[in-house]
Amino acid sequence: MSLLYEWLDSAASVRRRGKFAQSALIYRDTYLSWYGLVHRVDRRARELKTFGIEAGDWVGLMLGSVPEFMVLALALSKLEAVVVPLDPTIGGRDLDMVLAAAQLRALITRPNASPPLAAPANPTTAEPSSSKTRISVENRRRLSGTLLTCTVFKRLSPKQPAESVPEVVLFTLDSGGDPKGVIRERRHLEGVSTSVARTLDVDANSLLCAATGLHTSQGFDLGLCTALSRHTGLILDDEMVVPRLAKMLAEQQLDILAATPAVFAAMTRLPTARPCPSKRTLCVSSGAPLTPSVARVFRRRFGVPLLSCYQAVETGPVSLDREGEHPDTVGRPFFGVDVRVATSSGAVLPPGQAGSVWVRSAGVSAHVVPPVKVRRHGDEIPISRCTTDGWLRTGDRGILDREGRLTLLGREDAGGQPALGGRMQDHRRELAPVVEVAPDQGAAQARAHRLGEVGRVALGVVGHHLQDLLQVVDRHPLLEQQGPHLLDQAQLHPGLDILDQGRAL
Structure with missing residues (x-):
């Protein structure tokens, strides 16, 4: 079994001794216990095995933030398959590029999702004149008790030994706007979960809510990964309506609410918003720059600070304004994360000088699909590549002050200068x-x-x-x-x- 299922098994054992004092998942008015989650995962794993899914197969989950996403991810982990979360609103062109890059064995979707091969992109191959079909559907099956469809594809070639043993592949966009998958191994998941738990003081009695999709780095790292590794409850909702979030913040005694700045800005405009009763609630804003005015109004309306966070798919969470006093920055590094500002070749710059942002941690992954060969210019390290001592050049520009706070200035192009x-x-x-x-x-x-x-x-x-x-x-x-x-x-x-x-x- 893979790490995700090991976390579930450990959580169920701990909660069994405590008689399941807390629910594992909360979805609107539905509460799922740890025992119920284990039962659903085991049943779904047996069903997926009958579909022909084996250890090492890559399986895409094109679902929203619903309990079935977590059940399927854990079932695939039990089978030692690779979990590939995908945006349920992905377009046909991007989906075809994902299928070309990841070579999925199966894809699980909702009935109204983009069908596989909806818009074939005819990707360039080593033999342009070849008429072989890139992928072909083997069968389509309906998951029992649901409206979800599992499309199984034929294997193109025998499995080959890989340099890494992936457990999860998170897709994001490269600088050209095309999908690329970042491979996460066991050590990456362990590093991210430990970093988040130690920084945000997450324990077994915490309650988390990620108001973003579980296919995103924010939802996966701050939501699913942290909840499983620390045996905490997780609130899911595939339609995060702003009034519902504000009500949840006032009534659910949340410990962590992770969302984008746009969601928090909309919450501040609600005329019926009530202050948060718990002063230990952490509202983490990431995914886009946080406006200081939004942070000030949010604190005045809800009584808790809005914490600006910096994270990426390749690195996981990097830094956080833990006190909420400097929303124009992204604060200091998470536990176990090292950040520096340097030149494109890795030479460290003094505090207050702008340069490329470099990150080193146990959660940093430089393995991507499809693999891209980048031509180096002199001693320059390409973006999204690591040095021999583990420092990753993120492609962001920033400034570190003397107190260790990071301020982001935007993205950089291949030459290390501000783009566009x-x-x-x-x-x-x-x-x-x-x-x-x-x-x-x-x-x-x-x-x-x-x-x-x-x-x-x-x-x-x-x-x-x-x-x-x-x-x-x-x-x-x-x-x-x-x-x-x-x-x-x-x-x-x-x-x-x-x-x-x-x-x-």
């Missing part, structure tokens, strides 16, 4: 007419289409003053990269001020 700065400044004159004609949607959309992502951002700030928009552009050159993310957040939370989020970048 000149391109954004070139669009200053073009942004003005887009905003001016914004009331005329046809003209605005036509001009925005010619500008690409910058035009989409301009349309997203309809109703704001042009001068404010240009201040955002001057404040940070990466608005063009983050434009789609901001618009997605505006659609999910209509009351969210997209301009405030732009300033946070």
